Amino acid sequence: MKIIDMPLDGCFEIQPNLYSDERGYFMESYHQEKFNALIGADIQFVQDNESYSTKGVLRGLHFQEGKHAQAKLVRVIHGRILDVAVDIRANSSTYGHYFSTELSDTNRKQLFIPRGFAHGFVVLSETALFAYKCDNYYNKASEAGILYNDPDLNIDWVLQESDLKLSEKDLKLPRFKQIKHL
């Protein structure tokens, strides 16, 4: 398992060890002790989620407010996506900055996104199976988000605007300027 620092403080890319042989491959997709030692924290994940989406589907940018904030460990089981994390920690030197990285079933990278970030992704392959762990339970009342094409964030979603597919809910999300910051 290898860790790579990301440009935004507290975010990490994790590359699991892959053991390939004539049968296929094996990897530890998550190991609590090794994971926490690697990132130097004590994260206790409590919920696992999975979503399936077709090309152009953009989910995000999402976060949960207040004591329901979530850190996430995200990965792609099948397909290819562009994953995006936006720093919304008011006291952070990279507040309002984002970074994006491709996650796929080929690079098998995982991304750790701490509490204090908004998160989203867009599907680049025909379909994608996305899986992630959260360190706090889903809480409907605390759901919040930022509009994907906020001009202040100016995120490059790679695909053409006309090919993006968003939920009604995500199309109504507020601007970055309007959100409660974590």
Ligand SMILES: Cc1cn([C@H]2C[C@H](O)[C@@H](COP(=O)(O)OP(=O)(O)O[C@H]3O[C@@H](C)C(=O)[C@@H](O)[C@H]3O)O2)c(=O)[nH]c1=O
């Ligand atoms: C996220 C979530 C949703 N749901 C329900 C609510 C709703 O009826 C249905 C679909 O929810 P959404 O449209 O919000 O699903 P989705 O757009 O996939 O939401 C996810 O997006 C990515 C980018 C994230 O970062 C996640 O934290 C999460 O917010 O599933 C749960 O029951 N538990 C959960 O943990």
